[in-house]
């Protein structure tokens with residue numbers, strides 16, 4: 001069973017924080033998007049274009065189901081909460097951390113991130129991204145054990161806060 005699961009919108013810092021948390025706790029790190037990318041052997045952006053979002057969501061659900069049984073830190077994609085069956089799986093899990101930030105911070109992080117092209121953000125205006133973020137907020141909160149507001153925190157501070165919440169700090 002995963003020790004910590006990180007959820008949140010694109011640009012919330014899930015990948016960075018998951019990797020650092022895994023290092024800090026000497027645990028394995030798993031990433032739903034990364035495993036999908038390895039399986040499909042193309043970028044998520046290309047997959048969206050080739051087979052469509054619905055097929056991606058099916059694959060995402062299967063990958064989540066598989067990875068939830070693995071111990072370690074699990075990082076998820078921003079749309080993981082869209083499906084009700086995924087939300088039920090997350091709600092049945094322990095230590096689900098919702099990483100969030102102000103929309104302006106999220107947008108800045110998405111724009112600065114050169115490593116991933118996000119099909120649901122790359123062609124959207126700031127207003128559209130903010131609207132998408134707002135439309136999902138309640139879903140992240142629904143599955144979260146804890147929420148961490150990261151706008152004014154460094155990655156190291158976020159990791160410490162998660163460890164405090166999870167009882168890893170004495």
Ligand code: S3P
Pocket residue numbers: 008009010011014033044076077078079080116118119120
């Ligand atoms: C998505 C977020 C992405 C990726 C896909 C869809 C979304 O993950 O799963 O592009 O629907 O928000 P990140 O949150 O890691 O960018």
